[in-house]
Amino acid sequence: MKFGVFYELQLPKPWNEGDEQRLFHEALEQIVLADRLGFDHAWEVEHHFLDEYSHSSSPEVFLAAAASVTKNIRLGHGIRQVIxxxxxxxxxxxxxxxxxxxxxxxxxxxxxxxxxxxELGGFHIPAKEKR
Structure with missing residues (x-):
């Protein structure tokens, strides 16, 4: 059996100064701990314009930061929007x-x-054409 952590970086309102920075850094600290504890993977999704649901518009940056402070945990990029x-x-x-x-x-x-x-509308993608 494999174990991992999964992040969408949710941040419900009300927002206070520094909340988003704390959210990212705490998630990164959790991945460091997961790596140290022998977890198998850490996944980060990509979402846009979903202000409370996900603050994860650039998972590649977050995962690069995770790569720099971990040694063994696999880093999952999911879901990467491929439209x-x-x-x-x-x-x-x-x-x-x-x-x-x-x-x-x-x-x-x-x-x-x-x-x-x-999300689709933010990029002017008609729902019927997303596939």
Missing amino acids: PNYNHPARTAEGLATLDIMSNGRVEFGIGEGATRL
């Missing part, structure tokens, strides 16, 4: 390859198509 208006496929491949190099081969990768009309 071209979100993230161009070549840029996705480049970012994943760089993260894999920086983490010494510890990257896991999950993709998705976007779930909410709010």
Whole structure:
């Protein structure tokens, strides 16, 4: 059996100064602890415009930070939005390859198509064309 941690970086209102910074740094500290305890993986999703549900619009940056302070835990990039208006496929491949190099081969990768009309609308993607 394998164990891991999963992050969407939820932050309910009301927001106070420093809350978002604390959220990110506490999640990073948890991943460091999970690595030290022998957890197998840590996953971070990608979401946009979902202000309380997820503050995770740049998981590649968060995962790079996690790679720099951990040694063994695998780092999961899921769900990476692969609709071209979100993230161009070549840029996705480049970012994943760089993260894999920086983490010494510890990257896991999950993709998705976007779930909410709010996220799709923010990038001018009609829901019928997301696939």
